[in-house]
Amino acid sequence: MKAKENRKVLxxxxxxxxxxxxxxxxxxxxxxxxxxxxIVERLAELVNNGQLNAEYINVESEHSAMSxxxxxxxxGVRTFTATNSQGLALMSEMLFIASGLxxxxxxxxxxxxxxxxxxIWGDQSDAIAxxxxxxxxLYCESSQEAYDTTIQAYKIAEKMLLPVMVxxxxxxxxxxxxxxxxxxxKDVDSFVPNYNPKYKLDPAKPITIGPISxxxxxxxxxxxxxxxxxxxxxxxKETNNLFSKKFKRKYGEGLVETYRMENADYALVAMGSACxxxxxxxxxxxxxxxxxxxxxxxxxxxFPSSEIIKTCSKLKCIAVIDRDISIGNAGALFTExxxxxxxxxxxxxxxxxxxxxxxxxxxxxxxxISKIGQQKEVDWLF
Amino acid sequence: xxxxxxxxxxxxxxxPINTGAMILEPGSSLRNKTGSWRVRRPVIEKKKCISCGxxxxxxxxxxxxxxxxxxxxxxxxxxxGCGICAQVCPVKAINMExxxx
Numbered sequence: 001m002k003a004k005e006n007r008k009v010l011x012x013x014x015x016x017x018x019x020x021x022x023x024x025x026x027x028x029x030x031x032x033x034x035x036x037x038x039i040v041e042r043l044a045e046l047v048n049n050g051q052l053n054a055e056y057i058n059v060e061s062e063h064s065a066m067s068x069x070x071x072x073x074x075x076g077v078r079t080f081t082a083t084n085s086q087g088l089a090l091m092s093e094m095l096f097i098a099s100g101l102x103x104x105x106x107x108x109x110x111x112x113x114x115x116x117x118x119x120i121w122g123d124q125s126d127a128i129a130x131x132x133x134x135x136x137x138l139y140c141e142s143s144q145e146a147y148d149t150t151i152q153a154y155k156i157a158e159k160m161l162l163p164v165m166v167x168x169x170x171x172x173x174x175x176x177x178x179x180x181x182x183x184x185x186k187d188v189d190s191f192v193p194n195y196n197p198k199y200k201l202d203p204a205k206p207i208t209i210g211p212i213s214x215x216x217x218x219x220x221x222x223x224x225x226x227x228x229x230x231x232x233x234x235x236x237k238e239t240n241n242l243f244s245k246k247f248k249r250k251y252g253e254g255l256v257e258t259y260r261m262e263n264a265d266y267a268l269v270a271m272g273s274a275c276x277x278x279x280x281x282x283x284x285x286x287x288x289x290x291x292x293x294x295x296x297x298x299x300x301x302x303f304p305s306s307e308i309i310k311t312c313s314k315l316k317c318i319a320v321i322d323r324d325i326s327i328g329n330a331g332a333l334f335t336e337x338x339x340x341x342x343x344x345x346x347x348x349x350x351x352x353x354x355x356x357x358x359x360x361x362x363x364x365x366x367x368x369i370s371k372i373g374q375q376k377e378v379d380w381l382f
Numbered sequence: 383x384x385x386x387x388x389x390x391x392x393x394x395x396x397x398p399i400n401t402g403a404m405i406l407e408p409g410s411s412l413r414n415k416t417g418s419w420r421v422r423r424p425v426i427e428k429k430k431c432i433s434c435g436x437x438x439x440x441x442x443x444x445x446x447x448x449x450x451x452x453x454x455x456x457x458x459x460x461x462x463g464c465g466i467c468a469q470v471c472p473v474k475a476i477n478m479e480x481x482x483x
Contacts (some may be wrong), residue, residue, distance in 0.1 A: 100402065100403070101402045101403075102401050102402035103402070161401060161402065199404055199406065206408035206409075207404055207405060207406050207407075207408065208404065208405035208408075208410065208411075209402065209404055210403075211403060211405050213403050217397060217399070217403075220399045221399060221402075221403050224399055224401065228401075
């Protein structure tokens with residue numbers, strides 16, 4: 001295929017749907033919630049047109065959506081769903097179950113603020129609130145990254161037997177139109193082979209999935225799950241590498257991506273679409289001779305502590321932008337980074353910005369940089 | 383000086399930690415004799431039983447079967463004593479009696 005033929009301008013949500021289509025899930029169970037609707041509507045259309053051979057289940061709630069995916073995945077079928085904010089919160093108990101059962105479900109999350117008050121716009125509090133659920137969480141900065149990450153997600157999930165959330169900022173990223181380099185079916189087939197789990201529910205070979213585990217065993221299962229999550233750090237990097245070798249696109253080393261960090265004295269740390277804005281701010285600062293760089297966190301779970309320590313080792317201070325707030329403490333990304341860097345001599349400032357779809361502007365990020373090293377540890381940018 | 387020591391709870395040595403806690407052999411729940419949980423037990427008056435099969439259908443454990451004479455027969459290894467069979471029997475052939483210690 002010539003380079004121009006596989007380049008299309010698509011809305012991020014549509015790009016995600018196309019990526020899912022290439023991964024050929026057998027079951028899609030979803031419930032609509034703004035701003036994820038564009039993804040699931042497109043998938044429903046593809047199923048209806050016969051372009052995607054999947055069972056599309058119109059469930060009655062997000063809790064049911066995840067339950068249906070769990071049931072289907074357990075029978076050895078690749079699944080997909082999408083949600084955000086209230087829907088993600090509603091399926092909360094099932095998230096823990098999906099990961100505890102070690103089912104490699106892939107879910108797109110179009111990060112949206114949590115009620116109350118009701119707010120349908122972009123904010124990462126929803127997925128961040130589920131950081132303990134045992135799901136791998138990968139955050140995307142662009143539509144191309146969302147497309148690529150969705151495809152990589154199936155490979156990572158099925159290798160580690162852990163579910164993966166592909167996160168895009170609601171509206172701010174989910175609804176933007178960008179040029180996408182598309183992959184062909186053969187490309188994806190070779191990258192993500194058919195899902196063939198060793199154990200699955202099959203009346204011909206009965207097994208039990210989801211038994212009770214008494215105090216004498218539960219803790220061992222949790223440790224096993226936790227260790228798998230830690231092992232995923234390596235697998236995520238490998239997958240990023242393999243993808244890069246095959247399709248010539250990579251995102252840092254897969255966990256953390258840096259921009260203009262050579263000889264940097266200080267850095268902005270961010271997750272999601274704000275990184276795109278941050279790059280412009282860093283360019284401006286560099287023009288003025290300021291030695292600033294951007295550290296983009298792509299993988300939030302498992303938390304890439306060693307990569308962060310390595311990236312920040314020569315820095316004097318960093319400004320962590322949180323598009324979320326752990327009410328009563330600080331931004332969650334800040335808290336985790338601070339913990340990872342607790343033995344390094346580096347000043348860390350937290351800036352809460354862009355909640356409820358409030359725009360994160362270049363001026364705000366410039367303000368954050370100007371306030372770097374300030375006494376006030378947690379500051380809010382309006 | 384009495385030191386109270388608590389034995390560390392151990393997991394059974396032979397129990398595998400399968401990924402996702404899957405149990406790979408079917409029918410393993412048969413090893414757990416839930417009949418020990420009973421407080422009251424259903425006692426069937428075989429003479430009154432009309433072999434309608436309602437108790438069999440409604441038993442949540444599936445532990446009532448027809449015996450050779452096509453009369454309802456309870457498997458006390460698994461019967462938890464919920465009393466649903468006694469409730470649904472149209473001829474009141476089943477009585478719940480206290481489990482004798």
